[in-house]
Amino acid sequence: MRIAILAGGVGGAKFADGMMRALPDPAALTVVVNVGDDFEHFGLKICPDLDTVCYTLAGLENPTTGWGRREETWHVMDAVAALGGPTWFRLGDKDLATHLERTRRLRAGEPLSQIVASFCRAWGVPARVLPVTDDPVPTIVLTDEGALPFQTYFVHRRWQPKVLGFRFEGASRARPAPGVLEALQGADAVFFAPSNPFVSIDPILAIPGVRASLRGKPVIAVSPIVGGKALKGPAAKMFRELGYTPSAQAVAEHYQGLITHFVLDKADASQAKGLRSKVPHVWVMDTIMASPEARQRFAQKLLGRLLQAS
């Protein structure tokens, strides 16, 4: 069974990790990752979602924060602080090596997808990780304080400005990275990880060809909203600011027409019935991935239900 996942950062990484552990052959998994949160900082190209996914699948992730690397040190940032430089985006020493080497190779003309593949080989990631595109497609968050680059909104301003909308700059002209459409078309099922619909999944869906590649197969979205709250980050706040009540239902409606299956947490079981007219299959499950084992169990149950249904 070939599986593809559309994923953002921490939530997407955990979900992908569970799926990789659950699949008999981890190489049967392709994770297509958002690059709308990529940015330049200190002259370096930084790809937070991509790195979080790769670190997590390599077992190198920081288990406390979910982002960055485990057993990290902060000697560079401390010395940057001593020079009065910006420290709002925390770059650990080991993590910095990723940004340095990626920037070096990009400047030498290597495409991002090839660099990610090479890093994954070096780190021993058994699944395939693909940036959705090699082209820069920066997410701009339109807020009551103006249009903000994503990381300025997300990390620097701690997602406090009120959201009015989003712009995926250059998305319509971007080309999917080599292998992305083939992986989606060749997959037996495609999952939308429980990532932020607006700034993790939508920027992936905005790349030409991605939506069309989802047709004719199970497309299963997992709700990132449980009990009216986001598992992590600003998803619930964004729904509210855009005029929706944050709920699993709101997520399902956001993806309506594109997904064949919707998975919501048992805490939201009461919303399932009303959704059955909007999404062909609605599954109520225990979606909380509190541990690596819980991630794997969740993925195993999802795969089990998929096989049952087919």
Add this chain to the structure above:
Amino acid sequence: MRIAILAGGVGGAKFADGMMRALPDPAALTVVVNVGDDFEHFGLKICPDLDTVCYTLAGLENPTTGWGRREETWHVMDAVAALGGPTWFRLGDKDLATHLERTRRLRAGEPLSQIVASFCRAWGVPARVLPVTDDPVPTIVLTDEGALPFQTYFVHRRWQPKVLGFRFEGASRARPAPGVLEALQGADAVFFAPSNPFVSIDPILAIPGVRASLRGKPVIAVSPIVGGKALKGPAAKMFRELGYTPSAQAVAEHYQGLITHFVLDKADASQAKGLRSKVPHVWVMDTIMASPEARQRFAQKLLGRLLQAS
């Protein structure tokens, strides 16, 4: 007494440090530093000579290597190596912070000289350090293996290719950094540190206005060649490859017409007599700066002789 020094990396930094310690007011010292060895690596702007001078005057230098910072760690480089990235140019963790923050500020439009001034304040450097120009003027080493960027020749190829000549790219169009000409014109004496004449001092002299600013005052060159050998680096090898016998005399002849005083080590005392027809004042002194105290003593003696002569 206002003193200016033209300086390259390690030798220039030690000489400047001695002078700073010897002067009653360290703020009376301006060090004008070579930027021909600046380069881009991993997308970062790296200024090895400038950093060596600043670290040394701040007491932050690595006393073993002469370059880089003391109490350094190498976590980033180790992680770069794990990705198969280049490690020929060793970047310590603390040192990297300098390159990150400099690159960030350059990209924000700040001129290099202003960034260096800000770093020197943060590090507590009491003397004034000026890059000779804010414009990029990369030194290209013409060798039997082709034209090599300076750090490729110097660090990556460990100065093994045979030198045929040098090119200071863009020098004729470069503007001296704010304060450089004023510092040279306002100085009571200008020293050429015992740095490499070809790749440390000449690239400074190549910036328009610098040579003219030396007129009408004591200009004292200290020989970087002692006993036919370079104190450090490829100076002797370069003289030989360019067709000269490496010696203090060859250095004096290289600077002839520009300098009023030449200082050679007592090991080369026998060459002094022959030089008196070429340089107005020839001083035989103990020029070896084996310790910070020796640097200071040497600078004190130089200042003493200057005052005696005036």
